[in-house]
Amino acid sequence: VMEQVESGEMPPRNIPRRPDPRQQTAVVSWIKTSLSGANYVPLEEQDYLSQAKYAFARSKETQAIDLLYAHAIATDAEGVNELLANARWFALGPRPVLSLRFAVAAVVDAPETLKDLKPIGVSQAGGGGGGSESFGGGPGFGNAPGAGAESGQRSFQQLTGDFGEELAAGFESRWTSGKFGAALKDVVLDVPKTPAPGMGGGFGGGAGAGYGGGSYGAGAYEGSLGGEYSGGMGAGPGASNPISSRKRVDPDSNISPGLFFIGSGSQVEMLAKAKELGVDGLFLFDIKASQNRRNSLVTNQTKLRFMTLDGKTLAATSALDNVEIERNKLRGQEDDSLRKNIDRFFALFDEKVQLSPMPALKPEHAHARMRQLLVDKGSSNLAKMFEARLYQSMDLFTQDELSKIYQIVMRGNEGVALASGTLDDRRLVLAQVLVQ
16 A cells, blocks of 8 residues: 555546545555555565465465575575475375475367257256256356456366365365365465356355465355355255355466466367476366257266376366256266266375375485486476485585586576575575576
């Protein structure tokens, strides 16, 4: 606020009623005095770990990981031991990591004219808050005003319905438990908790506090799975539908911490996009949908796979049929096929996707790994230097060896500054690396 008012950017220049210059000066002076009294330190002057947590809370996860690496490189041993102690070995990499991240995408096989895919959780029987208007219900999220991003892509909810929510809930429980790394597990996205448009029904809860003090957005997703609504799938009033209280997720945004929705397209396109983001795996929904011309019913068969970035499938569900599930519920029959499939899926996922303590390495192992890493064009300079710093903290590299590795990576004397310079020297060099 201080910077915007002081620069004249606020109020906006098209506002005819301007503040008195003396009032403007007084407000800026008051803010400066208050910040000084609170020992305020601008974010850019805080350590890289604080900057990483802030970036992560703002959904800038790639930047957050880079800042974690920078913290490991810039900070002296006594200040970085806790972070390095959080490093774990990712066997699917294989490499040491501080935090795993994943992408979600969909491959859709449906006529272009079919705008509402009717995923599981969207009623076609009428009377439900998620039903299609043609079946007598209120507008479902597939029919909501503004449905689909400006790019024409559907939202995460429009594509996956309750299936997607089950994936998100299972992922979130694993994230908060530290299964994907402890470095950022307590940071919560600084995103208002608002319902997806057109979901229908009553919503509980409100947005929690954003980034402030040490909370880094704590509370923003609190209660995101607890909303209730009436209708959908033939359910009665008060039936729980967790997706109703989750913020609408359009392509290229976070579903939850560590889980990024990249949209829909071909499998090749989605894998390429996941690689570009630098995530550690891809959850892919395969969706096949068609509409019966006689009764307008949409049949949607969806399955979920988890893939490594080289295209190998490690876990998968069966194809679930929306019409079959809805019919069973309308008949009063319990249908737990979604829950059973998700449970089996995560059992396989947990078996294959694991972080383990750093292995007992010898110096020759670390040297061989670095020789391989230094010629790897797919790894960033920050990732290479972080790994070297980690091995040096494990007494696998000497300080001189670390300096030589930094020089090779930086192609110059900046590597010496990173290895043995002052904190200010290191931050000066890293400031240039972080903007590349």
